[in-house]
Structure formats: C-alpha cells, structure tokens
Amino acid sequence: MLKHLRLILTVATLAWASAGGAADGNVEAGKYTTTQLAVAGAVENRLLLTVDDLKALPSREMGSLPIVCQSGATTSTIQSLKGVLLRDVLEKAVLVLKDHNDAKKMAVIATASDGYKVVFSWSEIFNSPLAEGILVFYERDGRPLDEAEGRIALISAKDTRTGPRHVKWLSGVEVRKIVD
Ligand SMILES: Nc1nc2c(c(=O)[nH]1)N[C@H]1C(S)=C(S)[C@@H](COP(=O)(O)O)O[C@H]1N2
Numbered sequence: 001m002l003k004h005l006r007l008i009l010t011v012a013t014l015a016w017a018s019a020g021g022a023a024d025g026n027v028e029a030g031k032y033t034t035t036q037l038a039v040a041g042a043v044e045n046r047l048l049l050t051v052d053d054l055k056a057l058p059s060r061e062m063g064s065l066p067i068v069c070q071s072g073a074t075t076s077t078i079q080s081l082k083g084v085l086l087r088d089v090l091e092k093a094v095l096v097l098k099d100h101n102d103a104k105k106m107a108v109i110a111t112a113s114d115g116y117k118v119v120f121s122w123s124e125i126f127n128s129p130l131a132e133g134i135l136v137f138y139e140r141d142g143r144p145l146d147e148a149e150g151r152i153a154l155i156s157a158k159d160t161r162t163g164p165r166h167v168k169w170l171s172g173v174e175v176r177k178i179v180d
Pocket residue numbers: 067068069070075076112113114116163164165166167168169
C-alpha cells in the first residue's frame with residue numbers, strides 16, 4: 001500500500017514538473033498577473049484595491065519614459081502612463097503616526113507577485129521631488145497593462161535609473177517603522 005502511494009506521488013510530481021509547474025524560468029503568460037493591490041502594515045485602514053478602485057482616486061498621467069536597468073542599459077521605453085500617486089494611496093490608508101517623528105522612520109515596501117521587492121522611505125514619497133513621479137499605474141500607452149507587467153504596476157519615474165523601481169505585477173504595499 002505504502003509502495004503504491006509512493007509511486008503515485010512520484011508520477012504525480014514528474015507530471016507536474018513536465019507540465020511547467022516547476023520554477024524553470026519559463027514565464028507563462030498571465031502567471032504573475034495582479035488584479036488587486038493590498039495596502040497593509042502601519043496603516044489605520046487596510047486596503048484591497050482593484051483597478052476600478054485605483055481609477056476612483058485622482059489620476060496622473062506621464063509622458064515618454066525610458067526604462068534603464070541598474071546596469072545602465074535601456075531595456076524598454078514607455079510612451080505614456082496613467083495611474084495614481086503612491087502618496088494618494090497611502091493617504092487613503094492613513095499611516096499610523098504616534099509620535100511627531102514617526103513619519104521619518106517609515107519604510108514602504110512594494111512587493112510583486114513574482115517576489116520582486118523594492119523599498120521607499122516616507123521622505124521620498126511625501127517630502128521630496130521624487131514624490132510626484134512615484135506612480136501606481138494601470139494604463140500604459142492608452143491601454144490596460146498586459147500580462148507582461150499588469151494589471152497593476154508601480155514606477156518611480158524620477159529615479160536616475162528607472163528600471164529597479166519599475167515594479168511589474170504589483171501586489172502589495174506595506175508600511176513599516178524600521179527604527180525606534
Ligand atoms: N516584478 C518584477 N519587476 C521587475 C523586475 C522583476 O524581476 N520582477 N525586474 C526589474 C528590473 S531589474 C528592470 S531593469 C526592469 C525592466 O523593465 P522592463 O522589462 O519593462 O524593461 O523591471 C524591473 N521590475
């Protein structure tokens with residue numbers, strides 16, 4: 001009986017692996033697609049926002065933007081973008097700030113469904129020239145984001161190199177006080 005179970009499990013595992021279930025670097029279309037953005041951590045209101053929810057917030061548009069990798073290579077170019085400022089999303093969630101100086105100790109972690117993560121500081125999002133370029137976006141070149149990065153993504157358009165904080169398949173934003 002146990003032998004049979006083992007055999008069945010082995011066969012099932014092999015079938016799963018050959019069907020592409022294993023992490024073989026082969027990105028199937030739509031595998032990472034995100035349709036909701038979770039806002040959590042040190043916030044008064046946890047949020048789960050759909051594209052329609054994001055569209056209900058004040059929208060921002062941006063023009064042509066080259067995506068430049070950390071290495072310096074330009075990997076692609078975005079013609080136009082539409083979305084909402086990360087600041088406006090966080091203002092809807094309301095950060096938990098108990099002490100006057102808490103804001104300066106906050107980090108905001110943006111996570112994608114493939115495990116990619118980037119970090120922002122409160123100061124960048126709320127008190128710097130970068131702020132106006134930190135966009136949660138849902139439209140590119142006049143269309144909804146496709147499975148290569150959508151349906152929800154994020155970019156920090158005013159970064160020196162725009163690739164690293166171009167978060168495809170954005171799934172979560174977490175606010176965390178990282179120092180006492
Ligand atoms: N979710 C997710 N986003 C990501 C990455 C990733 O691996 N996963 N790679 C980043 C890197 S290193 C770069 S250079 C840009 C490339 O963006 P592009 O494919 O639109 O040119 O995406 C960034 N965003």
